[in-house]
Amino acid sequence: xxxxxxxxxxxxxxxxxxxxxxxxxxxxxxxxxxxxxxxxxxxxxxxxxxxxxxxxxxxxxxxxxxxxxxxxxxxxxxxxxxxxxxxxxxxxxxxxxxxxxxxxxxxxxxxxxxxxxxxxxxxxxxxxxxxxxxxxxxxxxxxxxxxxxxxxxxxxxxxxxxxxxxxxxxxxxxxxxxxxxxxxxxxxxxxxxxxxxxxxxxxxxxxxxxxxxxxxxxxxxxxxxxxxxxxxxxxxxxxxxxxxxxxxxxxxxxxxxxxxxxxxxxxxxxxxxxxxxxxxxxxxxxxxxxxxxxxxxxxxxxxxxxxxxxxxxxxxxxxxxxxxxxxxxxxxxxxxxxxxxxxx
Numbered sequence: 138x139x140x141x142x143x144x145x146x147x148x149x150x151x152x153x154x155x156x157x158x159x160x161x162x163x164x165x166x167x168x169x170x171x172x173x174x175x176x177x178x179x180x181x182x183x184x185x186x187x188x189x190x191x192x193x194x195x196x197x198x199x200x201x202x203x204x205x206x207x208x209x210x211x212x213x214x215x216x217x218x219x220x221x222x223x224x225x226x227x228x229x230x231x232x233x234x235x236x237x238x239x240x241x242x243x244x245x246x247x248x249x250x251x252x253x254x255x256x257x258x259x260x261x262x263x264x265x266x267x268x269x270x271x272x273x274x275x276x277x278x279x280x281x282x283x284x285x286x287x288x289x290x291x292x293x294x295x296x297x298x299x300x301x302x303x304x305x306x307x308x309x310x311x312x313x314x315x316x317x318x319x320x321x322x323x324x325x326x327x328x329x330x331x332x333x334x335x336x337x338x339x340x341x342x343x344x345x346x347x348x349x350x351x352x353x354x355x356x357x358x359x360x361x362x363x364x365x366x367x368x369x370x371x372x373x374x375x376x377x378x379x380x381x382x383x384x385x386x387x388x389x390x391x392x393x394x395x396x397x398x399x400x401x402x403x404x405x406x407x408x409x410x411x412x413x414x415x416x417x418x419x420x421x422x423x424x425x426x427x428x429x430x431x432x433x434x435x436x437x438x439x440x441x442x443x444x445x446x447x448x449x450x451x452x453x454x455x456x457x458x459x460x461x462x463x464x465x466x467x468x469x470x471x472x473x474x475x476x477x478x479x480x481x
Contacts (some may be wrong), residue, residue, distance in 0.1 A: 158202075168241040168429055169481065170466045172196070172224045172437065177203035182214060183441060183449040184377070185464045186246040186299075187221075188431050190253055194218045195276050196451075197255060198464060199242035208232035210240020211260045215277060221449060221466060227379045228277045236269060236285045241375075254338070255279060256302035256313060259286060264322070268315055270338050271428075284340035288313060291454065294350050296320050299328075299342040303439070305380035305410075305412060307387065307445075309334055311411050312341065314378035314389070317351070325374035326351035329411060352403060353378075353413055355393065360416075367418045367456050372398050379438040381448065383471055389413055390438045390476075391448060397458050399424040400436030402450070403448045404476060421454060422467065430463065432456040440469070450478075 146196045173180030177200070184199040187344040202212035213230040217306030217329045232238060239261035247254050248282075253273045269284035272281035289299045294423055299315040306312075310331040320323055332342040346352075355371040370392035387407045401420035405413040422438070425431040439451045448469040455462050468479035 162396060165428060165430055168465045168467075170222045170224075171430070171463055172216065172465070173461065173463045174200055174216070174226055176206070176214070176226075177201045180461050183453050184243040184437050184439075185453065186244045186255075186439045186452055187449070188246045188253055188304075189444055190276050191249050195227075195246070195253065196224055197230075197246050198338065199244070200452075202237070202240070204318075208238075208240075209375070211240075211242040212240065213242065213244050213255070213257065215306075217276075221443075226461075230271075230277075230279055233281055237241060240423050241269065243301050243437075245301075245314075247304050247306070249306075249311075249334070249414040251380045253279075256304050258300040260410055264298050264318075265289075266298050269315065269415050270301045272388070282337070282339060282413055286391070287338060287340045288315070288330055288343045288344055290315070290317050290330075292345075292348055292350070293369055294319065294323055295326075298322075301377045301437075303378050303380050306334055307386065307410055311336075311338065312380070312387075314380060316376035316378070323373060324356060325376045325395070326355070327353035327375050327389075328377055330428070330460075331410070352411055353391065355391070368393075368415075370394060370401060370420055371403070374398070374400075375403075377380060377437040379440040379450070381440040381442055381476075383476070384474060385472065386474065388440070388476065390440050393420065393434045394436075395436075396436065397455075398434045399432075400434040402435060402438045402452060406474070410472050419478065422450065422478065425453070425456070430454060431465070434460050 152240045174182045182198045185195045191384040196216040215227045216224040218224045219225045244257040267289040269285040270282040273279045295317045301316040312332045374395045377392040381388045389405045402422035404421045408411045441449045470479045
């Protein structure tokens with residue numbers, strides 16, 4: 138009860154500050170889903186991933202270091218819901234083993250054969266950060282893959298780092314999407330690897346599908362893109378691929394620009410999961426206007442496709458330039474192969 142009380146108090150204090158203004162000013166409009174874990178002493182949750190498992194929804198997210206937590210660095214928080222809007226914290230996944238000693242975060246999640254599989258990154262190791270894998274039969278307790286880290290990219294175009302994992306099943310394989318940087322650690326780009334869907338997803342099962350360069354880059358649009366696209370909003374970063382299937386095609390919802398740049402969400406489409414075409418030179422989900430809860434960014438998406446055929450885009454946002462972080466969600470519809478935000 139004490140932890141819940143602290144959370145309520147913190148939300149009250151933050152809300153009071155955010156809503157404060159001149160007499161008669163309208164309060165800031167908040168989205169229906171507006172979740173943050175305050176275990177660190179302030180509302181701060183990033184990098185959402187959502188699955189439906191054992192009759193309810195599970196939200197996995199990045200949780201920053203805090204004084205009372207066992208182990209140093211970032212870890213993964215867990216929350217549950219029955220309606221995708223109201224979330225209650227259910228626990229935390231804490232560091233385990235040498236690979237995770239500096240922290241881990243940015244989970245991608247999928248349910249396969251009755252288990253929740255998390256694909257996540259190590260944190261705090263710069264070029265040596267890589268993708269790890271773990272699975273759970275209860276949504277809370279995870280068994281690590283003995284070969285962790287399971288993947289890092291190769292090639293003279295990459296520094297060897299892999300972060301921001303997301304996975305999707307396609308043609309009998311599990312496709313693993315990840316972000317990396319150039320050898321100078323300046324430009325963030327997207328890549329993809331594949332493993333047999335019936336494998337243990339160990340290190341020896343993955344094959345990198347883009348060996349000659351990124352599948353998406355913020356500075357060099359793919360050959361399928363129209364040459365007149367104005368992609369300045371992507372800055373020097375494309376990360377956090379959020380994959381979805383619709384009418385036989387693969388869609389990548391991605392984050393353009395670094396945090397609070399502002400980061401915004403774009404969309405690209407592919408027939409094979411490797412060659413992508415941007416659907417627009419404008420963000421699919423932009424940051425909010427001045428004074429909005431997400432004026433600093435709308436970023437790091439995750440596309441959740443529910444069993445009932447409905448799709449939802451989860452993302453992170455803030456209006457404090459990163460001093461706080463909240464998670465939210467918008468329903469997504471489709472029209473002639475193009476996704477759109479469903480206005481509630």
